[in-house]
Amino acid sequence: MTQPKVIAFFPEASFGAALNCVGIAQQLRSLGARPVFICHPGFRGVFAEYGFPEYPLPSLGAGGQTDWTDFINRHQDAFRQTPLEQIRSYVGPTWDAIVDTAIAAEEPLRQLLAQLKPAVIVLDNVVMFPAITNAGVPWVRIISCAETELPDLAVPPYLSGCGGKPGPDWTLFAERYHKAVAPAHRRMNGFLAECGLKPRPPGEFLENSPFLNLLLSPDAVRFERQIPLDPKTHVYLNGCVRQEAPYALPAFAAHRDAPLILVSFGSLGAMDVAMIQRMIGVFETMPYRFIVNVGPWRDDYARVPDNVFLESWFPQPSVVAQASLFIHHGGNNSFCEALYYGVPSLIMSYCWDGHDNARRAQDVGVGRRIDRYQWTDTELADAITALLDDVAMHNRLEANSKAMKQSNGAAVAARAILDLA
Amino acid sequence: MDAETKKVKHRHVELAQKILDVVTERGMIRGERLPEQALASRCNVSRTPIRKALQILADRLIVAAEPEGGYLLAIDPASFPGLEDEQQPAEETELYNAILRDLSAGRIADSQTVASLQRRYDASRSAVQNALIKLSEDNLAERAPGQQWLIKQFAIGGDAVAKSFEYRLSCEPLALTLPGFRRDGPAITSLRHSMDILRGMTETGFDQKLFERTDFDFHMLIARSCGNPFMSEALVSHHRRRRSSQPPVHVNAFRLMQSNTEHMQILEQIERGHMDLASDLMRVHIQLSHSQRPRLAGRGVPPVFRVVG
Numbered sequence A: 001m002t003q004p005k006v007i008a009f010f011p012e013a014s015f016g017a018a019l020n021c022v023g024i025a026q027q028l029r030s031l032g033a034r035p036v037f038i039c040h041p042g043f044r045g046v047f048a049e050y051g052f053p054e055y056p057l058p059s060l061g062a063g064g065q066t067d068w069t070d071f072i073n074r075h076q077d078a079f080r081q082t083p084l085e086q087i088r089s090y091v092g093p094t095w096d097a098i099v100d101t102a103i104a105a106e107e108p109l110r111q112l113l114a115q116l117k118p119a120v121i122v123l124d125n126v127v128m129f130p131a132i133t134n135a136g137v138p139w140v141r142i143i144s145c146a147e148t149e150l151p152d153l154a155v156p157p158y159l160s161g162c163g164g165k166p167g168p169d170w171t172l173f174a175e176r177y178h179k180a181v182a183p184a185h186r187r188m189n190g191f192l193a194e195c196g197l198k199p200r201p202p203g204e205f206l207e208n209s210p211f212l213n214l215l216l217s218p219d220a221v222r223f224e225r226q227i228p229l230d231p232k233t234h235v236y237l238n239g240c241v242r243q244e245a246p247y248a249l250p251a252f253a254a255h256r257d258a259p260l261i262l263v264s265f266g267s268l269g270a271m272d273v274a275m276i277q278r279m280i281g282v283f284e285t286m287p288y289r290f291i292v293n294v295g296p297w298r299d300d301y302a303r304v305p306d307n308v309f310l311e312s313w314f315p316q317p318s319v320v321a322q323a324s325l326f327i328h329h330g331g332n333n334s335f336c337e338a339l340y341y342g343v344p345s346l347i348m349s350y351c352w353d354g355h356d357n358a359r360r361a362q363d364v365g366v367g368r369r370i371d372r373y374q375w376t377d378t379e380l381a382d383a384i385t386a387l388l389d390d391v392a393m394h395n396r397l398e399a400n401s402k403a404m405k406q407s408n409g410a411a412v413a414a415r416a417i418l419d420l421a
Numbered sequence B: 001m002d003a004e005t006k007k008v009k010h011r012h013v014e015l016a017q018k019i020l021d022v023v024t025e026r027g028m029i030r031g032e033r034l035p036e037q038a039l040a041s042r043c044n045v046s047r048t049p050i051r052k053a054l055q056i057l058a059d060r061l062i063v064a065a066e067p068e069g070g071y072l073l074a075i076d077p078a079s080f081p082g083l084e085d086e087q088q089p090a091e092e093t094e095l096y097n098a099i100l101r102d103l104s105a106g107r108i109a110d111s112q113t114v115a116s117l118q119r120r121y122d123a124s125r126s127a128v129q130n131a132l133i134k135l136s137e138d139n140l141a142e143r144a145p146g147q148q149w150l151i152k153q154f155a156i157g158g159d160a161v162a163k164s165f166e167y168r169l170s171c172e173p174l175a176l177t178l179p180g181f182r183r184d185g186p187a188i189t190s191l192r193h194s195m196d197i198l199r200g201m202t203e204t205g206f207d208q209k210l211f212e213r214t215d216f217d218f219h220m221l222i223a224r225s226c227g228n229p230f231m232s233e234a235l236v237s238h239h240r241r242r243r244s245s246q247p248p249v250h251v252n253a254f255r256l257m258q259s260n261t262e263h264m265q266i267l268e269q270i271e272r273g274h275m276d277l278a279s280d281l282m283r284v285h286i287q288l289s290h291s292q293r294p295r296l297a298g299r300g301v302p303p304v305f306r307v308v309g
Helices: A015-030 A068-078 A083-116 A168-194 A273-283 A316-320 A332-340 A354-364 A377-389 A391-407 A409-420 B003-025 B036-043 B047-059 B091-104 B114-121 B125-137 B160-177 B185-199 B208-225 B229-245 B253-272 B275-289
Strands: A006-011 A034-039 A054-056 A120-124 A139-143 A212-215 A234-236 A260-264 A289-293 A308-311 A325-328 A345-347 A367-369 B063-065 B071-073 B111-113 B141-143 B148-151 B292-294 B306-308
Touching: A006 A015, A006 A083, A015 A034, A015 A120, A015 A139, A015 A332, A015 A409, A034 A083, A068 A083, A083 A168, A120 A409, A139 A409, A212 A409, A234 A409, A260 A273, A260 A316, A273 A289, A273 A377, A316 A332, A325 A332, A325 A377, A332 A345, A332 A354, A332 A391, A345 A354, A345 A377, A354 A367, A367 A377, A391 A409, B003 B036, B003 B047, B003 B185, B036 B047, B047 B063, B047 B071, B091 B114, B091 B125, B091 B148, B111 B114, B114 B125, B125 B141, B125 B148, B160 B208, B160 B229, B160 B275, B185 B208, B185 B253, B208 B229, B208 B253, B253 B275
Parallel strands: A006 A034, A006 A120, A034 A054, A120 A139, A139 A212, A212 A234, A260 A289, A260 A325, A289 A308, A325 A345, A345 A367
Antiparallel strands: B063 B071, B111 B148, B141 B148, B292 B306
């Protein structure tokens, strides 16, 4: 009997990438492969819960105690800024931390890959790990951020939140971005050289795979590229959503049959309790039901209105499927899930590609963006009502949802990966 | 349907579920006759409500009337996840749920009087009293000095699930090693039958409701069999309370299937009399069931710390 092919997934330490890989791994398992997960130590248990073997890397980075109050305050200040301002306060330091992680992971990752002997390695990250290209087996890049992650002259700069056509705003952002990330980029190129790999062009930390690149960019939001991606090595997944446990809606104390609105800003976004409390103050005045993801800060909410239910962890796709509107941060997974289930997005982005998705949602008419902090109660309420009442948008989203469900992106990805094995 | 009729119907559904529990515990199979008198004795009621409850089961094709009177079991009880109460819940059940929900959301304080709850829910005095008695039976409320009732915030707060696991981890493995532990052969056989059915299911077609029933029955069986009435009382009360008050934990079918296998392994060791091994397996089972997830995750986030999932 032939042994099942081992497919080693290595997602970055974020829920979006991790759970997106779970969706593809579920399909690979049903096709007879043996998906395993190489994970960051803090993610131990996340993949085992879906039935996948886990191989945690030893603790990466500086280690020691983290001053959480300082961390949260620093990030919350940065999250109030424009994408242009965040280049210095958030994007630059984040790239520094990412490069640190890549360097620290190299040796344990090389050893682990030698032991696992995978047939294919699947990397869902924003930075290169030389141990992967040097492993001697095909590797796959998953681009689970917005499509802007792959640069093109006709695509707005990554993380800029820009839209429209190339213009001075694109140029200004690109210049500042390259300048701010240059020190981290120099370190990265030095590290790549030590590992026998070629340097990357300015601003780029990860190359495309010569074997296969999977883009989680649904057709509805795709860009017209000046130089189209090679279809032999680049596959767009028009919807790639994992199988999740069903979610039974809680009984609300008021508005029991009213439309359901899901509010989730990811684990980082849930840190700003005061901002979410302010939003809940507006929700209380509206004739709808709201499920709000408050992460681990559940006990910080002293009083919850009758039409609001607070959750800490839930199978998000199962809730999105029942929602009439999804208020989120523009994380690519959340955005794709909203599109997959035909639910309009109200995006209040605060960092990274959330800005790009917020702009794109508005530009192609699948949602709307508002600033995360600069809104009045009336403006927030009006934005919610307008999206719920937008029949044309609903029809458009419904047609798109049907196409995405038929595409079955997770299965397409799994078959493409297996073809390399 | 008036409130009184609704309440009576609801009680009959509850009794019908009790009959099914008895049938399952006794390992009865499809086609067996259901003796009314024996059921009445086991459920501590007269034959009249038993007949009403059997009629409800007959309406749902769970039992079949015999031409000469009486009923036969028409399903395999091991694969039956439990009765859905199709009636709207009685007023006190609705109040019971509303009190817990509102306490959890901080909409009401943990100290209440019957009058204050009557005002909040626009309910009759007897309905509020009945809801409070039900909460008190489930160990979720207790009388306080004067007219006050104290609803146990700790049992439904954000920390309740973690604390419950901590408590169970200290007690359930111990219960298995107590000298008075008595194996309940028929109940174990019946449970294993249900677990076998679950084991044959796939991830996509997994019957979560049947799992929830066997999970509850399994942990109750350990509690009841431990041979120490104090330990037994504490564990039974805890399991009942967590079933009626804790928010649903969203767990994947895969983990539930794994959990079912762990239950079977523990039962196997109990049957063999390897109680220390059963106890060790229970410790592992509870720890695996207590899923934890990163609290914060994202690009550039320092090594994450963990909280209860």
